[in-house]
Amino acid sequence: MNDPxxxxxxxxxxxxxxxxxxxxxxxxxxxxxxEKEREQTTGRRxxxxxxxxxPATANPLTAPTAAPASAPLPEGGPSAEH
Numbered sequence: 001m002n003d004p005x006x007x008x009x010x011x012x013x014x015x016x017x018x019x020x021x022x023x024x025x026x027x028x029x030x031x032x033x034x035e036k037e038r039e040q041t042t043g044r045r046x047x048x049x050x051x052x053x054x055p056a057t058a059n060p061l062t063a064p065t066a067a068p069a070s071a072p073l074p075e076g077g078p079s080a081e082h
Contacts, residue, residue: 020026035046 016027016030020030039045
């Protein structure tokens with residue numbers, strides 16, 4: 001499935017990468033310079049994204065574990081009858 005917008009984005013990406021010999025640092029510096037130039041000509045500022053918030057992760061040492069097989073079932077739990 002061809003999408004003309006995606007095709008154009010990939011074409012531009014490939015041209016830009018080839019122009020800077022696939023050097024990511026050079027591409028980054030070029031784009032930052034273009035941002036500065038556009039800020040000066042348009043008066044609009046590029047804003048930094050908000051800081052990332054790390055999701056809470058469970059600590060395997062303190063996370064609750066499954067009840068042992070010999071533990072009684074809670075009230076209203078599954079019954080032995082099927």
